[in-house]
Amino acid sequence: MADNDARSALIAAATPLFAAKGFNGVSVREVAAAAGVNLSMISYYFGGKEKLYAAVLTEQFAPLQRVAEIQLMDTDPLMKFELYVRATVARYRKNPYLLRFYTSELTNPTPCFDTIVKPAIKGVVQILIETLRDGLSHEKFRDDLDPTDTALALAGMINFYFLLEPATGELVDHAPERDEELIRHIMDIFTTGVLR
Amino acid sequence: MADNDARSALIAAATPLFAAKGFNGVSVREVAAAAGVNLSMISYYFGGKEKLYAAVLTEQFAPLQRVAEIQLMDTDPLMKFELYVRATVARYRKNPYLLRFYTSELTNPTPCFDTIVKPAIKGVVQILIETLRDGLSHEKFRDDLDPTDTALALAGMINFYFLLEPATGELVDHAPERDEELIRHIMDIFTTGVLR
DNA sequence: AAAAATCCTTCAAACGTTTGTTTGATTCAA
DNA sequence: TTGAATCAAACAAACGTTTGAAGGATTTTT
Numbered sequence: 476m477a478d479n480d481a482r483s484a485l486i487a488a489a490t491p492l493f494a495a496k497g498f499n500g501v502s503v504r505e506v507a508a509a510a511g512v513n514l515s516m517i518s519y520y521f522g523g524k525e526k527l528y529a530a531v532l533t534e535q536f537a538p539l540q541r542v543a544e545i546q547l548m549d550t551d552p553l554m555k556f557e558l559y560v561r562a563t564v565a566r567y568r569k570n571p572y573l574l575r576f577y578t579s580e581l582t583n584p585t586p587c588f589d590t591i592v593k594p595a596i597k598g599v600v601q602i603l604i605e606t607l608r609d610g611l612s613h614e615k616f617r618d619d620l621d622p623t624d625t626a627l628a629l630a631g632m633i634n635f636y637f638l639l640e641p642a643t644g645e646l647v648d649h650a651p652e653r654d655e656e657l658i659r660h661i662m663d664i665f666t667t668g669v670l671r
Numbered sequence: 672m673a674d675n676d677a678r679s680a681l682i683a684a685a686t687p688l689f690a691a692k693g694f695n696g697v698s699v700r701e702v703a704a705a706a707g708v709n710l711s712m713i714s715y716y717f718g719g720k721e722k723l724y725a726a727v728l729t730e731q732f733a734p735l736q737r738v739a740e741i742q743l744m745d746t747d748p749l750m751k752f753e754l755y756v757r758a759t760v761a762r763y764r765k766n767p768y769l770l771r772f773y774t775s776e777l778t779n780p781t782p783c784f785d786t787i788v789k790p791a792i793k794g795v796v797q798i799l800i801e802t803l804r805d806g807l808s809h810e811k812f813r814d815d816l817d818p819t820d821t822a823l824a825l826a827g828m829i830n831f832y833f834l835l836e837p838a839t840g841e842l843v844d845h846a847p848e849r850d851e852e853l854i855r856h857i858m859d860i861f862t863t864g865v866l867r
Numbered sequence: 868a869a870a871a872a873t874c875c876t877t878c879a880a881a882c883g884t885t886t887g888t889t890t891g892a893t894t895c896a897a
Numbered sequence: 898t899t900g901a902a903t904c905a906a907a908c909a910a911a912c913g914t915t916t917g918a919a920g921g922a923t924t925t926t927t
Contacts (some may be wrong), residue, residue, distance in 0.1 A: 481876080488754075497779040499695035503913060513878055518914060575778050581837055582774045583693040588837070596838035604842070623843040624856040627835060628828040634822075635827025641777055641784070642792040646800070647819040660820040663813075668864035677902080699887060714888060787902055 482520040484510040494572035532591050539595045546602045552610030632661045678716040679695045680706040690768035728787045733790045742798045748806030
């Protein structure tokens, strides 16, 4: 631990900084000062600013691979969707920086997008699409549904809620205590819609 | 027009650059070169890089104010929601840069977020919430719906579809020819859900 | 066991670029 | 001849990276 003390201190300090200001909005001096280490340690341990950013992103997107576990479970498709929504909420609550990197890379991609972010997102969406196809073939869902549109619709409902927080914080209560209610509302709309 | 030829050329050149790389990812020399004007024209016409960015953002977010027109129309709430979805799709198709600024400011806010972006987003969400309340009071929707969660869910379905394009372009067909089908699917899910 | 050599880590300082902005001269139409 | 518009040039500041010395622990040699 004492070995790579500076290394882990740099990642810990760089994560909230990159998340808040983006790759180009943060200087190596800023990161080093926040980590309490010399700025040359960035090149020493990571080989440069860009590779430090890549290390942060790799760590941040690792939890997304666990979505694959949902697909392997022995439950009906609708329960898998609810598990996905719950896992997404839990993930964002546990790590408040992930969504920032997620959307920052989608909007202003760095070289990391192709290698780290895009594969991770494609993996999740693919699972949702296949889960929906599975449900369709077992006649659990309406047969006029488009699997891809529907998968993106569900992912959009839950992700957009967190994305919009900085803008709608005064309009909508985003407290974690309401998460259970939010999940139920989203699943209700997804399954039976808003009509009476 | 010949008067502020350089001025409009700067805005036209800066818009796709800022949209693709973010405020900090673009240099004034890059913008000036793309516009074909001297880099000192940025300070001359706008008073600096930051004010040029603000001018771009003001122009980009202006169309969002037209959502208010939907609220004033004399139709039932469900039709207003469909009009909102259609207007959103049309807006993104007409201006492919708006969503970039939208999410870029939500994720890595500049000083413009509080003055331009946040009010614009709040305005749209407020209208959606009020439309939903209106529908609830007329007993058009299920009475156990939360207006804010439901409004964000609808907005999320359509916005997330466009946001995810760079990552899911190979998985999902994002062609404009499918827009009508997409709108139909989203409105179907929103109104009656995915169950048979 | 003592001394010497090697390794990994850290540091202040300096490197050459690039940054956004300002300057003062120049152009050209009114 | 006044004024706005444009230009190349220069400005200080900040950028990411490299450097070479210094520290301290470990290993190797005596």
